[in-house]
Amino acid sequence: MGHSRAEKAQHHDRILALASRQIRQGGLDGINVVELMRAAGLTHGGFYRHFASRADLVAQALRRAFVDGAARALSAHPAAATISLKRFVRGYLSRAHRDEPGDGCAIAALAADIGRADAEARALLARHLEASAATVVGGLGESDPADARKRALAIMSTLVGALILARAVKAPGLSDEILQSAGEFVLTRGPS
Amino acid sequence: MGHSRAEKAQHHDRILALASRQIRQGGLDGINVVELMRAAGLTHGGFYRHFASRADLVAQALRRAFVDGAARALSAHPAAATISLKRFVRGYLSRAHRDEPGDGCAIAALAADIGRADAEARALLARHLEASAATVVGGLGESDPADARKRALAIMSTLVGALILARAVKAPGLSDEILQSAGEFVLTRGPS
Amino acid sequence: MGHSRAEKAQHHDRILALASRQIRQGGLDGINVVELMRAAGLTHGGFYRHFASRADLVAQALRRAFVDGAARALSAHPAAATISLKRFVRGYLSRAHRDEPGDGCAIAALAADIGRADAEARALLARHLEASAATVVGGLGESDPADARKRALAIMSTLVGALILARAVKAPGLSDEILQSAGEFVLTRGPS
């Protein structure tokens, strides 16, 4: 009956991975302990062996979501020191990214929720937004670093906004248009 | 304790106005019948004389939020046939707008929630996004209408994304930076 | 079908007389427009021809209750200029008075309710308490008027307290004891 430490760690990881997907799909409140544990193939009784409370789970899942989301964004160009802005934007504004929020960028998926969350979550978002902006800066090839940072932040705003709107809008035509127009806007006008 | 029809209409309107603010602040789920009615100076018992259900309220409040938010955005330039893009953007990305989501644009406040809501809400968002884009087109002074529409959609993406991020980020410095950089980006590169 | 002015006045008076009894029995809240009108042989539809609101009725009924209650207390000795304290106390602390609050002293019946009512009702009580105290002073045959007033107020406190307690207590034996002991206390020790 006893379970090894390794098994417990596996369980913990599996739960977090699932939770990370679920919050990106359903928001910070869109998570349910019973369903989550069931999805992990466990019963809810054991939940509190892993997490002090639901809030604790959400906090950990949020950290995980940022890491997972960033990993995916960079997975297209794994070992490149300088990332092509074009590829980054194309990937970010792709239909695949739009249609799978559970696997995508946590910033776009959770920014609105985080605006209503505690300071810790907000600080976490700030950190990861900075990191994303730094990635964009790497792709800009700009001379003036201050200017590049500004432009990168603006580009991130455009990407995040477009993804949120494309996901929210019902008409498929309009949704595609949003993705396209944002991509062109950023790529044709973004780099000087 | 009896109440006239005029009073009922007043109550109905007051409830909706409050709900409209509350969903923009707390999301479509961030509303509570008891508290809402209490805020309106009533008790929850009478709620169902006004709305068939909580969902009905949310639907009506959502419509109201779009109207209220748009009214505020256009109130800066009341009777102008052609609206200045600059003034629109400045107003949209102002600190005041960032700090008062309850009074501001419903698109930015609720897009993420609407992405998880029913088709009706999504269609509603699409309509109001189109309207906002049309407003932006009016300020662009572009020759090619198809091009203008694309650019307007991209600008809306930037504005919405920047507002959401500025609201979510904890650090005030970064928040201000986001608003500024998005404004410059849109104004220097938006118009041809 | 038309009703004369005299009839309306009669109706008004009958409603008030009934309300005066009902509030003394059931408290300021223990009155119900429909039942009251039915008891008066009328339908509740016509109520608002007589009173602006339920609150208006209660205010008028309260005034009436004080007058009616005082009239009864003095009816035992109608034409006496100086009233015998003994007879007043005996009447006040009688079983009949205890068992018929609807016909009795409004001060005892409503003092507690008035303590939670508006300032107007409280001022009204003050006036009638003064009047009752003055009646007691008349029966004391005291030389020093200031001293007499003080004693009269204390006697009123005893009478009112005893009546309230005798009405509230369940055990008949104890209830009688309260009336008796208060009477003796006031009569043997009250007058110097």
Added chain:
Amino acid sequence: MGHSRAEKAQHHDRILALASRQIRQGGLDGINVVELMRAAGLTHGGFYRHFASRADLVAQALRRAFVDGAARALSAHPAAATISLKRFVRGYLSRAHRDEPGDGCAIAALAADIGRADAEARALLARHLEASAATVVGGLGESDPADARKRALAIMSTLVGALILARAVKAPGLSDEILQSAGEFVLTRGPS
């Protein structure tokens, strides 16, 4: 969001303590489930985990009010075998007691309401009135026990009546006069 048994007991106690205060202030009807629970930091949904009905709550709160009120009355002379009548009366007829019915004697606060309540409440009042009278007997130092009991009941009538009237009367001057005169009456004439 889960809660332990100890927490439930705390909640139960807090609810009762609040209810005990509220009924002494607002009467047996002056209590509202929603407000009460809100004051206790809870919502009305959980109320019925603690009480079978509002009536059940009122019954329990009434018992609590008698205990709390008596505890306060005796707290001035904690361990005295024989209680000074003077101190008891002074405390009972103090302005502080008059101005804080929620913390004070339940007999005075609720006697009138209990006169319109069920037999259980009336029997409860009888018991606590007997207990209070016994306390007064202890302070009288009388030889004849039957005589002492009578006098104690009369004194209780005076105290209760004076407190009720002092609370109900609007004019502060008259209110103070009532307290003073009743105190003098009881202390100069009460003891043989």
Added chain:
DNA sequence: ACCTCCGGGACTCCCCGTTAGT
């Protein structure tokens, strides 16, 4: 003068996070 309507408030139900026994 009837009828309707509106709001107040007690009560019920279900969900879900948490804890207690097994």
Added chain:
DNA sequence: ACTAACGGGGAGTCCCGGAGGT
């Protein structure tokens, strides 16, 4: 560690009663 309550949150229902409208 699983199963089964438990406790609280919150939407929804029902009935009462005061008050307009025809």
